[in-house]
Each structure stands twice: as C-alpha cells, then as structure tokens.
Amino acid sequence: MKKKENQFTGVKEIARLAKVSIGTVDRVIHNRTGVSAKTRELINQIIKDINYQPNLLGRRLASNKITQFATLIPMVSKETTFWRAPLEGIDRAESEIKQYNVKVENFFFDQNDRDSFNKEANKILKKKYDGILLAPSFIEESINFTNRCKKLNIPYVFIDSDIPDQPSLSYIGPDLYHSGYLAANLISYLVGKRDRIAIVNISRQMENYHHLLRKEEGFRGYFKDHNLPNKIEKIDIRKINTSVIKKETSNLLKNFPDIKVLFVTNSKVSFVANYLKESGSDVVLIGYDFLKENIGFLEEEIINFLICQKPGEQAYKGIMALYKHCVLKLPVDENTFMPVDIIMKSNHIYYSN
Amino acid sequence: MKKKENQFTGVKEIARLAKVSIGTVDRVIHNRTGVSAKTRELINQIIKDINYQPNLLGRRLASNKITQFATLIPMVSKETTFWRAPLEGIDRAESEIKQYNVKVENFFFDQNDRDSFNKEANKILKKKYDGILLAPSFIEESINFTNRCKKLNIPYVFIDSDIPDQPSLSYIGPDLYHSGYLAANLISYLVGKRDRIAIVNISRQMENYHHLLRKEEGFRGYFKDHNLPNKIEKIDIRKINTSVIKKETSNLLKNFPDIKVLFVTNSKVSFVANYLKESGSDVVLIGYDFLKENIGFLEEEIINFLICQKPGEQAYKGIMALYKHCVLKLPVDENTFMPVDIIMKSNHIYYSN
DNA sequence: ATTAAAATCGGTAACGTACACGAATTTATA
DNA sequence: TATAAATTCGTGTACGTTACCGATTTTAAT
Numbered sequence: 001m002k003k004k005e006n007q008f009t010g011v012k013e014i015a016r017l018a019k020v021s022i023g024t025v026d027r028v029i030h031n032r033t034g035v036s037a038k039t040r041e042l043i044n045q046i047i048k049d050i051n052y053q054p055n056l057l058g059r060r061l062a063s064n065k066i067t068q069f070a071t072l073i074p075m076v077s078k079e080t081t082f083w084r085a086p087l088e089g090i091d092r093a094e095s096e097i098k099q100y101n102v103k104v105e106n107f108f109f110d111q112n113d114r115d116s117f118n119k120e121a122n123k124i125l126k127k128k129y130d131g132i133l134l135a136p137s138f139i140e141e142s143i144n145f146t147n148r149c150k151k152l153n154i155p156y157v158f159i160d161s162d163i164p165d166q167p168s169l170s171y172i173g174p175d176l177y178h179s180g181y182l183a184a185n186l187i188s189y190l191v192g193k194r195d196r197i198a199i200v201n202i203s204r205q206m207e208n209y210h211h212l213l214r215k216e217e218g219f220r221g222y223f224k225d226h227n228l229p230n231k232i233e234k235i236d237i238r239k240i241n242t243s244v245i246k247k248e249t250s251n252l253l254k255n256f257p258d259i260k261v262l263f264v265t266n267s268k269v270s271f272v273a274n275y276l277k278e279s280g281s282d283v284v285l286i287g288y289d290f291l292k293e294n295i296g297f298l299e300e301e302i303i304n305f306l307i308c309q310k311p312g313e314q315a316y317k318g319i320m321a322l323y324k325h326c327v328l329k330l331p332v333d334e335n336t337f338m339p340v341d342i343i344m345k346s347n348h349i350y351y352s353n
Numbered sequence: 354m355k356k357k358e359n360q361f362t363g364v365k366e367i368a369r370l371a372k373v374s375i376g377t378v379d380r381v382i383h384n385r386t387g388v389s390a391k392t393r394e395l396i397n398q399i400i401k402d403i404n405y406q407p408n409l410l411g412r413r414l415a416s417n418k419i420t421q422f423a424t425l426i427p428m429v430s431k432e433t434t435f436w437r438a439p440l441e442g443i444d445r446a447e448s449e450i451k452q453y454n455v456k457v458e459n460f461f462f463d464q465n466d467r468d469s470f471n472k473e474a475n476k477i478l479k480k481k482y483d484g485i486l487l488a489p490s491f492i493e494e495s496i497n498f499t500n501r502c503k504k505l506n507i508p509y510v511f512i513d514s515d516i517p518d519q520p521s522l523s524y525i526g527p528d529l530y531h532s533g534y535l536a537a538n539l540i541s542y543l544v545g546k547r548d549r550i551a552i553v554n555i556s557r558q559m560e561n562y563h564h565l566l567r568k569e570e571g572f573r574g575y576f577k578d579h580n581l582p583n584k585i586e587k588i589d590i591r592k593i594n595t596s597v598i599k600k601e602t603s604n605l606l607k608n609f610p611d612i613k614v615l616f617v618t619n620s621k622v623s624f625v626a627n628y629l630k631e632s633g634s635d636v637v638l639i640g641y642d643f644l645k646e647n648i649g650f651l652e653e654e655i656i657n658f659l660i661c662q663k664p665g666e667q668a669y670k671g672i673m674a675l676y677k678h679c680v681l682k683l684p685v686d687e688n689t690f691m692p693v694d695i696i697m698k699s700n701h702i703y704y705s706n
Numbered sequence: 707a708t709t710a711a712a713a714t715c716g717g718t719a720a721c722g723t724a725c726a727c728g729a730a731t732t733t734a735t736a
Numbered sequence: 737t738a739t740a741a742a743t744t745c746g747t748g749t750a751c752g753t754t755a756c757c758g759a760t761t762t763t764a765a766t
Contacts, residue, residue, distance in 0.1 A: 001418040001419065001420060001421075001483060002418065002419045002421060003417060003418060003419070004417050004418070004419055004454070004751095009752075010752055010753075011752070011753065011754095012752075012753095020715075020716085021715065021716040021717070022716090022717090022752095022753085022754095023715070023716060023717070023718090023754095023755085023756090024714085024715055024716075026753075026754065026755075027714095027715085027755095029753095029754095030754085030755095032755095033713090033714095034713070034714060034715075035713095035714070035715080036713080036714060036715090039714085039715085054752085054753075055414075055452070055751085055752050055753070056452045056752095056753095057410050057413050057414040057452065057453065057751080057752070057753085058414055058721090058751070058752030058753035058754085059752075059753055059754075060410050060721090060753090061408075061410045061411055061414055061720095061721045061722065061723090061751090061752080061753070061754090062720075062721055062752075062753040062754040062755085063721085063753075063754055063755085064356060064357050064720080064721055064754085065354040065355065065356060065357070066354065066355045066356070066357055067354060068354075068355060099406075099408065099409045099410065100410065101357070130354060175703065178699065178700070178702070178703070181699050182697070182699045182700045184699075185697055185698060185699040185700075186697065189542065189543055189637075189657070190542055190543075222699065284542075304542070337703045338703065339694070339700065339703045339704045339705065340700040340703060341692070341694060341695075341700075342694075342695040342697075342700070344535070344538055344539065344695075345538060346531065346534050346535045346537075346538040346575065347531070347535045347538075347692065347693040347694075347695070349531070350528065350531070350690045350691065350692045350693060351692045352692065357721095362721095362722075363722055363723075364722070364723065365722075365723095373745075373746085374745065374746045374747075375722095375723085375746090375747095376724095376725085376745065376746055376747075376748095377744080377745055377746080379723075379724065379725075380744095380745085382723095382724095383724085383725095385725095386743090386744095387743070387744060387745075388743095388744070388745080389732095389743080389744060389745090392744085392745085407722085407723075408721085408722050408723070409722095409723095410721080410722070410723090411721070411722030411723040411724090411751090412722075412723055412724080413723090413751090414721090414722080414723070414724095414750095414751045414752065414753090415722075415723040415724040415725085415750075415751055416723075416724055416725090416751085417724085417750080417751055
C-alpha cells in the first residue's frame with residue numbers, strides 16, 4: 001500500500017484555483033443559488049479544465065441521506081418458482097450497495113390478480129421512494145402506475161418484459177423475438193426437412209400470452225427467413241394443470257405422429273416433460289427457464305434444451321441501474337437485452353441464473 | 354431521500370457502550386497493541402453483540418492509501434485476439450473501483466516466449482504490489498513466480514487456466530474437461546450413430562497443448578459415458594499457418610469422407626473455417642471463443658457453434674476478487690468455474706464476452 | 707446619505723474511520 | 737516513597753464532501 005501524496009485535490013483544489021472558498025465551489029457544483037454569474041462561470045470552467053471527478057466516498061459519507069428503492073414483482077407461487085431468481089438478484093444488489101446508504105423494499109403481487117398489483121403499486125406511491133424496479137406483467141395497470149411515477153418524478157426500471165412507448169429509465173430483459181428465433185435456429189440442427197414441429201403455448205393470463213406470441217413470431221420468422229419447409233403445428237393451453245396439459249399434448253402427438261420437436265414457449269415446459277416421461281416418448285423438448293422443476297427433467301434429458309436469460313441478473317442489473325442513476329448520477333443504458341443462453345444437460349451445473 | 358436519524362453508529366456506538374474512546378475501539382479493531390486484555394475483550398464482545406459492520410466509505414476515505422494490483426497476461430497478437438477481452442474486463446473492473454483508491458497496472462508477455470514471462474514477472478516483483486492477477490500459461494515459470502509471491506505474502510488470482518496444487522487466492526476460469534464434455538453432448542444431437550467425428554488440436558506451445566488435452570478427455574468422456582459408437586479421429590497441428598492447417602484438414606476429410614463434425618479444441622477454429630469455406634464443405638464445425646475472426650464465420654454458419662467462457666468476465670471477476678480480499682477483507686471463492694456458453698448465429702448479437 | 711434588503715461568499719461542523727501524539731494510569735525499580 | 741519505565745488510553749486532525757450559519761458586500765428603497 002502506497003500513501004497518497006499530492007495535497008490539493010477535489011473541491012479544495014478548485015477553490016484554490018478560483019480563489020474562493022470550498023463553500024462557493026460546492027454551491028456551483030450543486031447548482032444552488034447564491035453565487036454570482038462571474039464566479040459561477042469561472043468555477044465551472046476550472047471544473048472542466050482539471051476534469052474534476054467528485055470523490056464518491058466523501059460525497060456519500062457527507063450527504064447523510066438514505067436512498068430508498070422499491071421493487072414490484074410477482075410473488076413466488078406454486079405455479080412457478082420463476083421469480084425466486086430475480087428476488088435473489090435484488091438481494092445481491094442490495095447487499096452490495098447498502099454500504100452506500102441504499103435500502104431496497106420489495107413488494108409482491110399475484111400474477112393472477114391484477115388488483116393485487118394495484119394495491120401494491122399504491123403502497124409504493126404512498127411512501128416516497130427514490131426509484132422503482134418493476135415487472136410490468138399487467139400492461140394497462142403498469143402504464144397507469146408508471147404514469148403516476150412520472151408525475152412524481154420517480155425513475156423506474158422494467159425487467160423481464162417491456163412496455164413499448166412507455167419511456168422508462170431502462171429496460172433490462174430478453175428480446176423475445178430473438179429468443180424464439182434462436183430456438184428455431186437450434187431446432188434446425190435437430191430435425192430433417194420433412195419433420196414436423198409443434199409450438200406449445202401454456203398460459204392462463206392474457207397478458208403473459210403476448211410475450212409468448214412474440215417468441216412464436218421469432219420462431220416462425222426463422223423458418224420463413226431460411227425457407228425451411230417444416231410443418232409447424234401449434235396448440236394453446238389455457239389451464240396450468242397436469243391432466244389438461246397431459247391430454248392436450250397427448251392428442252397433439254397422436255394427431256401428428258411425425259412431430260419430432262416440441263417447443264414450449266415458457267417455463268411451463270416441465271408439465272409437458274412430465275407427460276413425455278410417462279409416455280416414454282423420445283420427442284425433442286425445448287423450453288424456457290432455469291427452474292428447479294425443469295432442471296430435473298434436463299438431467300434426465302426429457303427436456304433437451306432450456307433457453308434462459310438470467311432473470312436474477314436482470315433484477316441485479318435493474319437495481320444497479322437505479323443506483324447508478326440516483327446515487328452516482330451516471331448515465332444508464334436505455335435497453336439491455338440479456339444474452340440468450342442455451343442450457344443442456346452437460347452445461348447446467350455451472351450456470352448461474 | 355430520507356435523512357438518517359440515529360446518532361450513534363459504528364465505532365462511536367461501540368465506544369459509548371464500552372465507555373472508552375473511539376481511539377481504543379480503533380486499536381481493538383485493528384489488533385494494535387496498547388489495550389488491556391479486559392477492555393479488549395469487552396470491546397470485542399460488544400462488536401459481536403451489535404454485529405458491527407465497519408462503514409467502508411469512512412474506512413476508505415480515512416485510510417489514505419493506494420492499493421495497487423498488477424496483471425500478467427499474454428499480449429494481443431496477430432495469432433489471436435483472445436486476450437483483448439480479458440484486458441477490457443480488467444479495465445472495467447478498474448474503472449469501477451478506482452474511486453476507492455485502487456490502481457491496476459498491466460504487464461504483458463509473449464505466449465511464445467517464456468523469457469518474456471519471466472521478465473515481466475520480475476518487473477512485478479520489484480515494485481511491491483498488493484495483489485496479482487495472472488494467466489499461468491507457462492506452468493513451470495508460473496509455479497516459480499507464484500512461489501515467490503507467496504514468500505512476499507502477495508495474493509494472486511489465476512484466470513483462464515489453473516495450476517493444480519498451487520494454492521491461490523482464487524481461480525476463475527473454465528472447467529476444461531466439462532467444456533469438452535459439453536461439446537460432445539451438443540454433437541450427439543447433430544450426428545447419427547454411424548457418423549464419424551474428428552478432433553482438431555491446433556497449438557504451437559506444449560503448454561497450451563495440455564489444456565487442449567483436457568478438453569479432448571472431456572469430449573471422449575461423454576462418448577464413453579453414453580456408450581456412443583461414433584468413430585473419433587484426431588489430428589494435431591503444431592503450426593499456426595493457413596496453408597498447413599488447410600493441408601492437414603483437407604487430408605483428414607479426404608481420408609475419412611464420413612466425417613460429419615469437426616471439433617476444434619481452441620480459438621484457432623477460424624483457420625479451419627477458412628478452409629471449409631473455400632472447399633464448400635458442409636461439415637458441422639464447432640470451436641472455441643468469441644473472437645472477431647470467428648464471429649464472421651459464425652454469421653456465415655461456416656462455424657456452427659462456438660463454446661465460450663467469457664474471458665472478459667473472468668478477468669473482471671479476478672480483479673474484483675483481489676479487491677474483495679485486499680480492500681474489503683471479505684472471503685473469496687476458491688474456484689469460480691465459468692458457465693459454458695453455446696453461441697450460434699442467432700444468439701451472438703446479445704452475447705458479451 | 708442612510709437604512710434595509712438582497713445577494714454573495716467564507717468558515718466550519720459534521721459523516722465514519724485511521725492514526726499519531728501525548729496524557730494519564732499502572733507497574734517496576736531503586 | 738520517590739522516580740522511572742511501561743502500559744493504557746483520550747484527544748485531535750485528517751480524508752473529501754455536504755450543508756448550514758452568519759459575515760460581508762452589493763443593490764434597492766427612502
């Protein structure tokens with residue numbers, strides 16, 4: 001460890017150069033009133049000249065404030081454990097920045113109950129937070145909520161899915177079209193030209209269904225772009241229920257015995273896997289998300305590929321984006337599309353969600 | 354922004370509870386002499402009781418020291434641009450922690466010149482650094498170097514490849530065996546039982562060759578574990594030279610026309626791709642590393658899959674591990690095996706190395 | 707010209723921690 | 737018991753910044 005040598009740095013140096021007190025420099029830096037136009041200009045010039053970078057340690061230490069963020073994401077349910085990873089990402093981010101007086105409070109809503117979304121959203125707006133991270137599962141409600149945030153000048157970050165034309169501080173999540181496109185590309189290696197393929201959408205909520213459609217578009221887009229002749233079937237299952245999914249899948253495979261690949265457009269792929277295992281089918285199964293229930297089937301190679309986009313990392317980055325913006329006053333990327341990861345039996349052990 | 358309320362925190366609070374001055378508390382915290390056994394014990398008890406977490410802002414601000422790290426990695430050469438990503442990762446880490454008075458200095462060696470490694474290593478040891486990040490390309494030399502580090506009590510982190518039985522602060526890099534294993538798993542989806550497969554090792558230096566062998570072991574391990582009957586050929590090319598590689602590959606494919614997949618065990622896959630493109634072959638090509646020269650072929654689907662392990666991220670994490678250990682005094686994972694990423698044409702755009 | 711009001715600025719106490727200096731206390735030595 | 741030596745501890749200053757208080761200067765009003 002070396003000792004630092006030069007004496008005058010930061011505001012003190014600026015003050016020295018401008019022949020004013022550090023109090024005045026501080027006023028200029030924070031655009032406060034009480035400085036004549038001349039000295040203000042002079043100080044600003046010096047700041048530019050010496051390329052002054054404020055010392056964040058001193059800054060955070062002196063400004064004895066607590067920055068508070070709120071998160072609004074679905075609760076972990078019996079239906080899916082998907083939202084466990086984002087929560088862990090949030091916690092990881094918080095424990096990294098809590099030393100800088102940042103606190104994060106989490107609010108959870110029920111993915112099958114839009115009222116619960118509104119209720120939690122109102123709770124958030126009552127207490128004044130400095131930034132909000134949310135998964136805009138319900139489109140209308142999210143627009144409403146974020147509009148109110150905008151009026152209150154509270155920055156918000158979307159994760160997991162975006163709301164077009166609703167400008168946010170940042171979106172961090174998948175490019176849904178591309179993830180479908182990738183699935184198709186992968187499948188193109190697995191089937192012959194004459195094999196049949198099926199898309200399986202499983203969703204109860206209309207909202208989430210939109211996301212699935214984007215993936216489906218990407219999926220079909222690939223086949224179109226590459227003039228592939230494969231026949232593509234599709235079924236929509238609107239109940240998340242073992243027996244229903246079993247029946248529908250079984251019907252599908254009976255009607256089209258030449259189906260070689262099933263592409264399930266979300267994390268519900270384990271339900272299909274469950275049936276395939278029972279029936280002893282050797283259809284290739286591709287689905288989404290690194291969930292416990294899916295990994296089991298991945299290890300058995302009932303599910304052959306999982307497409308994942310690190311939901312935990314998304315939430316982590318989301319909190320960090322708020323931190324960068326609110327605390328460090330740094331610019332933040334408007335869109336961060338997560339890499340599309342391909343997980344199979346032999347690379348899942350080192351994967352971190 | 355909320356203001357913080359409670360007055361007594363940190364050392365002050367401890368001092369209050371122990372009825373001593375903060376100076377004494379400070380001495381206990383830093384295991385300095387000059388404290389009676391009684392009060393020391395008392396203070397330590399209080400520290401435990403209130404679960405005292407030192408404020409890093411105050412700590413870093415007060416300790417007016419500069420922590421200096423050195424890195425020792427191969428230089429970017431004409432032969433490969435592989436080491437550009439790690440360098441960027443190092444820079445990214447540095448710019449994140451430079452606010453905490455951390456500086457990083459980079460030293461580069463020539464991968465084909467073990468003397469250059471020794472020369473740079475000596476430079477590093479002359480100036481006393483607080484931590485070292487290195488890619489131990491030359492095994493003997495690295496052991497020698499790290500032994501000297503240990504004597505000087507300088508912690509070091511390995512990236513990219515490990516040296517077994519040379520205990521380091523941390524290793525961050527691939528699990529080579531598994532990456533080969535994964536490649537085989539992937540290939541198992543792409544070939545029929547009777548198709549032939551070939552492994553292509555391209556390496557000039559004996560050292561690097563060991564890494565390739567680990568991958569090859571993993572690769573063959575998969576076929577053995579799953580009782581797959583595919584014939585596996587193998588060639589070693591000890592010159593990194595377009596025409597040599599062209600000739601060797603061409604011979605291989607002529608001798609075994611039933612080869613369906615080529616597995617190149619490192620980033621030199623672009624040389625093979627170059628030949629395949631010329632010859633118009635439609636053999637499936639799998640290789641390593643997200644390099645510019647490879648991505649071009651990936652887009653053309655001459656290279657079909659690239660296996661990547663985020664070398665940039667490795668270096669970033671390596672510097673961060675040193676930071677955590679040296680500055681924050683936090684525990685550090687001994688081994689961090691990077692995820693094994695599968696990159697193809699349609700997911701490379703969002704990939705970050 | 708006098709006084710009041712407004713604008714401009716300097717000085718300084720914090721924030722939580724590190725570290726040096728010297729004061730107070732205890733122990734050892736004669 | 738007196739004195740020296742050693743031990744134990746408190747105080748003060750510093751790190752770079754924020755934010756407030758009050759002093760000084762300028763401008764406005766009479």
